[in-house]
Amino acid sequence: MKLKNDLFLRAARGEATERPPVWLMRQAGRILPQYRALRASLSGFKELVSTPDLAAEVTVQPIDELDVDAAIIFSDILVIPEALGLDYNMVEKVGPRFPETIKSAADVDKLRPAAAAHQELGYVYDALTATKKLLDNRVPLIGFAGAPWTIFAYMVEGGGSKTFSKARRMLYQEPVMAHRLLQKIAEATAGYLKQKVAHGADLIQLFDSWAGVLPPALYQEFSLPYINLIIQELSGEVPVTVFAKDAHHAIAPLSKTSASVIGLDWCADPNEVRQLVGNERVLQGNLDPCQLYAKPEEVAAATRAMLERFGSHHIANLGHGVYPDTPLEGVKAFVGAVKNFNY
C-alpha cells in the first residue's frame, strides 16, 4: 500500500523534498494528556509496552494530535536486555533499574542466545502490526533500538548514571568480555530489527544515548563496529538513522557508514556539521528541547532559523527527546513552523 505522506522517507533516502519533514524524538508517551490518562489507568509503563493494542494507540496519538510526518513505535530500548534475560523495573520518578547486572564472563554466558532473544519480543512485533492498521498508511512508522554500547551501559551499570564509570571501566579491564557482550547485544538487536522491518517498520533509528561518555578511540572500538554490524544485517532494506548523543567526534566516522541519516543533538552546530559531511548527507535535528518552553512566536522564529542553517537534506527534530512537561503550544509552534517552511 502506498503511503499518503511519504515526505519523511523521501528525505531519509536523500531525495529532494518541498520542505523538511518533522517529528519529535519521544513524541509518543511523554507530552500528550491522552497518554497520561491512559497511563494512569494501568499498573505501569511495562504493561503499556507489552500490550500491543495499547502501544499502538499511544503510537498514533501524536499523529492525530500534532500532525507530524512520522510515527515512532511506543516501546523502549530496554526490551533487548530483558529479552536477553536481564530483567528491569521502571521505577516511578527514578527511571530504569536492573536488579542483576553483568559483572563477569559467567554472567555473559548465562544470557539467552541472541537468536532466541529476539523471539521473546513478539509483543513488539504485534504492536507494529496493530499500529500499521491504525495508521492506515497516513505516515511512515519508525522502528528503533538502542545502539549496542548504550544497551551495554545499562546492563553493566544497572540503571542511569552521570558517568557510566562501571560500564567504561569494563572496557579497560575486561575488553575481551566487553566485546563478547557487545557482539551478543548487536546480534540480538539485528534479529529484532529485522523482525520490526518484517512487521512494517519503514525506517530504523538507533539511539546511542550514551555515546557521549566514551572518548573517540573507545567509541571507534566499542560502539561504531556494532552499529555497523546492525546496519549491514539490515542490508539496505530500509533507511537507518544513527543518533549518537554528545559525541561530535562520531559524526565524521558515522558519515562514512551506510547509515542514511545522522541525528544531531542540540549542541551540534549545523554549519560546522555541514562543513564536515557536506550538503548531501541527510541530517536530523536539532533544536534545543528547552526552546519549546519559549513563547510560541519565538519557538517558530528559532525553528525557521534552524531550518535555514541546515538547508535541504534535513529532517526537522529536536536535539533530544521532548521533555515531559513541555507545553503543547510550544510543540505545536515547532511543528507548524516546519510545515509552513518552503525551501
Ligand code: CP3
Ligand atoms: O519516542 C517515543 O516516544 C517512543 C517511545 C520511547 C520510549 N523510550 C518510551 C518511554 C523511546 C524511543 C524510548 C527510547 C529510550 N529509552 C532511550 C533513548 C532515547 C533517549 O531518550 O536518549 C533511552 C535512554 C531509554 C531508557 C529509558 N526509558 C529511561 C532512561 C526511562 C526513564 C526516564 C524517561 O525517559 O522517561 C525510560 C522510561 C520511558 N520510556 C518512558 C517512556 C514513555 C516513561 C515511562 C512512564 O510512562 O512512566
